[in-house]
Amino acid sequence: MRKLSILLVLALICAALSGCGQGGTSSATATVRFLNFKPEIASVYEEIARAYEEETGVKVVVETAAANTYESTLTAKMATSEAPTIFQVNGPLGYANWKDFCKDLSQSQITDIITDDNLLLKTQEGVFGIPYVVEGYGIIYNDEIMRKFFALPDKKTDVASVEEITSFDKLKEVVEEMSQKKKELGIEGVFASTSLKPGEDWRWQTHLMNLPVHYEFKKNDIDLSTDETSNFKFEFNRNYKNIFDLYLNNSVTDKKMLGAKITGDSMAEFALGRCAMVQNGNWGYSQIKEVGGNKVREEDVKMMPVYIGIEDETEGLCIGTENYLCINKRADENTQKAAEDFLYWLFSSETGKRYVNEGLGFITPFNTFAVDEVPDDPLAREVVRWMNREGVDTIPWDFTIFPSQVFKNNLGSNLLQYAQGTKNWDTVVDETVRDWKSESNK
Amino acid sequence: MKKYAPVFLLPLTLAFTVFFVIPFLGGLILSFTEFTTVDNAHFIGFDNYIKAFSGDSGFLNALWFTVKFTVVSVVTVNVLAFLLALLLTKPLKGVNLFRTVFFLPNLIGGIVLGYIWNVIINGVLSYFGVDITFSANYGFWGLVLLMNWQMIGYMMIIYIAGLQSVDRGLVEAAYIDGANARSALWHVTIPSLMPSVTICTFLTLTNSFKLFDQNLALTGGAPGKQTSMLALDIYDTFYGRIGWQGVGQAKAVVFFVIVALIALVQLYFTRSREVEV
DSSP: OHHHHHHHHHHHHHHHHHHHHGGGOOOSSOEEEEEESOGGGHHHHHHHHHHHHHHHOOEEEEEEOOTTOHHHHHHHHHTSTTOOSEEEEOSHHHHHHHTTTBOOOTTSGGGGGBSOGGGSEEETTEEEEEEOOBEEEEEEEEHHHHHHHHTOTTOOOSOOSGGGOOSHHHHHHHHHHHHHTHHHHTOSEEEOOOOOSTTSOHIIIIIITHHHHHHHHHHTTOOTTSGGGGOOOOTTHHHHHHHHHHHHHTBSSOGGGGGGOOHHHHHHHHHTTSEEEEEEETTHHHHHHHSTTOOOOGGGEEEEOOOOSSSGGGEEEEEEOOOEEEEBTTSOHHHHHHHHHHHHHHHHSHHHHHIIIIIIOOBOOBTTSOTTOOOSSHHHHHHHHHHTOTTOEEEOOGGGGSSOHHHHHHHHHHHHHHHHTSSOHHHHHHHHHHHHHHHHTO | OGGGHHHHHHHHHHHHIIIIIHHHHHHHHHTTEEOSSTTSOEEOTTHHHHHHTSGGGOHHHHHHHHHHHHHHHHHHHHHHHHHHHHHTTSOOTTHHHHHHHHHGGGGSOHHHHHHHHHHHHHHHHGGGTOOTTSOHHHHHHHHHHHHHHHHHHHHHHHHHHHHHTSOHHHHHHHHHTTOOHHHHIIIIIHHHTHHHHHHHHHHHHHHHHTOOHHHHHHTTTOSTTTTOOHHHHHHHHHHHSTTOHHHHHHHHHHHHHHHHHHHHHHHHHHHHTOOOO
16 A cells, blocks of 8 residues: 555656646747737737738737736746747836846847837947837817807907917917806816826826926936936926816816726717817827717817927927837747847838738838828827927927836826815925935935 | 555645745745846845835835724624624524625625725715825725625624524523623623634734735725735835835735734634633
8 A cells, every 4th residue: 555655646746747847848930929018909919910920920929918917917927938029118117127138129120110210219238129109199179169169259269279279378268268168168178087096197197297397308408318317306397287277177077076087087078078178199099989979070089289388389299109119038049030020020011011000000100101101090190290290399208217107106196186185286396306306216 | 544644635735835835935035136027036135125114115104004904894894793693693584685695795806896885985975075085094994894894794604603503501501590691692602602703803804914906996005105005015016116026025025924923823812712612
């Protein structure tokens, strides 16, 4: 009996060991693994992968992280034997976290087709991230409601059309009068809810905050690639407060009730015609389109810059990227090469470009795309229109150098407390400046 | 039969080692390193622990909030569950239906419960022109309410089982000796119920301390981080803060030590009050 039990133990150990042993052997043919950031277009990527395999025989496995879980999914997957070959980081901060994994792409074919080298994610040592989609944000407005307002017989303001709104003062004048006449316009408020639920506050703590930060660094001639940026004073905090107050006071939702509002609520309010304006970017069009009972016509969805009263006359939309593709330098040589080829194919071949335009709906920063090869949605067209407009300067996405997510979250919760009336503005400013400094010195 | 012991123990020992002991030791080692993924760690000594206890890491705030929450919810859950159990061991109509109804909330997952209660609480608070993010107090009592709603039914079932196994003869003897209902409850029923009390306090204590889903869904830590409990704080540190994964790991180790200590101390004290009949 003793022998039998020992035999059994041995058998079990053998089974366990051999089970573990099989993971080590890797196949000779390269399989590219792509960890996708955008769940809403996962099915398009899968289609692309199939098309690429048919054309070249190289297998591309697309895996998608659920919304808001990219970092955790990437962290978990990186440690496995099936680590992603292509993954993405969100700018200099994300790169700092993944620098041990990002391959230097300065010799890669794909850096040759980028329209502007400044868009690349690079350091002194090389190029580590390739931007693949350019996005823009501003104030999205419903032109139908705006036309209705400008046609009102008892309208008091001198501004005669949206085109004439070219400064914060004019915006404020129009918005406040629209608020008074909201019954006649059939809206509940001019702006959609200022969604300030934790995790849903990025439109304010990141996007809106980009403007005062950009103008402060521009005014003081700060080099953004140095640590001079740690010295931030929030000089334009009054301008920020003005536009933020305008959003809060002319909104669909009472400003004390914003802590439960999410971005989806705001986009739905816009889609249902309950408000005339919402601050968001071109990615928001899919959300507008998907809302059931949508009342906004495609041709009436337009975008204008967020005027905050600094350089209004030349201000354009905020256009940039925080999506950079990186190649895992820990993958074997073959796979790295295959990954580079795949990306080059996607953004330069006819088939690839068609998928990018029609399926993924990206405005790309690659010179392989002709001027008329832009996605077919009204907000993407607005972004392109503003990008090419004479006399306005596009505001870059300087928020990619914001010191940390903690800084942004703290600002978001401070803004919520300000809206609720439990924190005054000066305290918000002081704490923002303090957080910026302490988070920069980590 | 002893010689068969290895055969029967081996699968579990193996599984326990592979899925618990090894990851746990790995986690312990990682807490002394700086890392992005588990295989590119650099040893940095006690830095993570120092950072974890520094002022701006949020750990001490979360610890204090968790302790407050645990004390309040252990007391409320157990008292209410015990009272319900007393009520539902009386010969009432529809006892089984009520037992089932009170037990049901326990079958709903924490995240779902958190979102449901978020809507309910915000709906009520909106009459007063505020919502749950206004003050840490709302979040705190919201969490207590949620915890009670979820746990009472489960604890009630354990107490009911305990009450049903209390020796009837003992209680009757007490009445014959002139005890009234209250002293019979206090001096006879409750002492015989100590094993159930041990189990229930253990479960509520550790569950309250480890609460995560409900916290995430109900308040998400708002306002600011004031209603973040330990588990949520660890999660936020690990995933929300670039370069702080090691600190999150260090916090997790400290968290483990605290939970283990509390559980052992509590078990020791309630066990010592159990009586043999």
